[in-house]
Amino acid sequence: MAPIRIAVIGVGKIARDEHLPSIARDSRFELAALVSGSGAQAPGVPTFRDAAELYAALPDLDAVAICTPPSARPALVREAIDAGVDVLMEKPPTPTVGELRDLAAHAGAAGRVLFTTWHSQYNAAVEALRDRLAGRTLKRLAITWKEDVRRWHPNQDWIWETAGFGVFDPGINALSILTRVLPEPAFVRSARLLTPSNRAMPIAAEIAFTSRALADGGEMTAVFDWRQTGDQTWEIAADLADGTALRLTGGGTTLAVDGVTVEDAPRHEYDRIYARFAGLVASRDSHIDTAPFELVADAFLVGRREDVEPFED
């Protein structure tokens, strides 16, 4: 089969660190072009200033990966669908849940493949945890997602604005694992949104959930914090009603059961994302998972904002 000719739209950190290397490693894809307002380059392919130039110049393009910040994506996805190409979207997909539903409907009507990626779901240890939670009852589940915003998002002002989601940008990774592994859905009961007095979006959050997966008196919580320096923590601790202690660490790469590591695979999320996308393009199926995003919207809906000290990059 001929490779899928794909262009990357928006060439920032995530495109350079993950998308371009994964595309280069996967023989089912052929990088056809970049679209970059700042003129980013890749060897052997053209760079276009905007997507309209891309579609005009490459009529045989098959797909695009949209790696811009979320605020630009609704228009770019619609333009891609209307240009007749399939679309892979970085997370979080859109500024609002409503726009994601609208794009899903448009892709469906146009017969294009739309794939909302949530990269943290694509680790073997996440699937192993899912298997071990199937049909089980939980006494406790605690998400701890603490990282240094200056290290991961240096001078990315957009991330503090509307549609940047603040600490929910990494937090949604944890929620995308939660929605993948739980045997019953979780709902937000309450949330504290700790927001720097000079920013629109929170730098830290504490969420309490309800779920039928919990035993009576059980607790499900998440703590997101961008003020962590030194060691970074991306962990989900799940204690089953029968006493089994499950620990997913390293952002979803390692699973331990009662202190014994049972799965510890190197991080290869984006390779698996592109493998999945190749399959979806071949079968002409979309995969549009709104659940992690809906949890974020519900956390803002029920959350209480609390002012914390100003944040300067």
Next chain:
Amino acid sequence: MAPIRIAVIGVGKIARDEHLPSIARDSRFELAALVSGSGAQAPGVPTFRDAAELYAALPDLDAVAICTPPSARPALVREAIDAGVDVLMEKPPTPTVGELRDLAAHAGAAGRVLFTTWHSQYNAAVEALRDRLAGRTLKRLAITWKEDVRRWHPNQDWIWETAGFGVFDPGINALSILTRVLPEPAFVRSARLLTPSNRAMPIAAEIAFTSRALADGGEMTAVFDWRQTGDQTWEIAADLADGTALRLTGGGTTLAVDGVTVEDAPRHEYDRIYARFAGLVASRDSHIDTAPFELVADAFLVGRREDVEPFED
């Protein structure tokens, strides 16, 4: 046909003002019982302390109308579905959008009718506005929803808490009209959420929307304010690209076109809601409209909170 034997769960202001009178006026329904923690009474029917007593005592009950505050509803709706009755829900339906989707799935799996009511949609002038917007492009749409919280929600502390939604409790009425009448969906672009420093939920809000229903350079906005004394304002002004001025006033009861009233029906929302529910019960169809609630969640997701002066009832 035998009347639908219905019980009202939660007998507060909205049940006494609207649900009980509409049920009494409609021969397709027969009031069978009340469920009231505070012991509210209606002539000729029993009052139960909780829903479990209701279902145990009246095995031939057909339906319930759930008129409690939203926080109690997810458990009550699930209990009703599991007891084998059909369910009408007051607005806003649940504390979170996730819980509404979950109830929709549960009702579907159980074969029960679930009806999410948005009462402001049920006025003749709303349908007249919808007809006049079909296929049209808008230059401007402005929602103005200003009322006195002390008059409509006296000492209802729950309305200022999580799942009370603050000024979005009336605001969602306007949004339920918006989602009903627009020819293309609207998305929240930005929002200011003016929140009393001693309350969790906003007392006023300003929202800007995008929509493909707007002409280039067109504007769609909403202003909700609970601090209005004297005259109350519930208006939607829509200016078409061709210059036609449409004005929906009185919360959806009156429509004027270029200054001439074309529809002015007395308010009879709840009679129409119960007529619709009778039809759904007969045809075994659910009607679950999540669109107004999703706009509210998106407004909180992208909104900026701003502190305003404390509010005391």
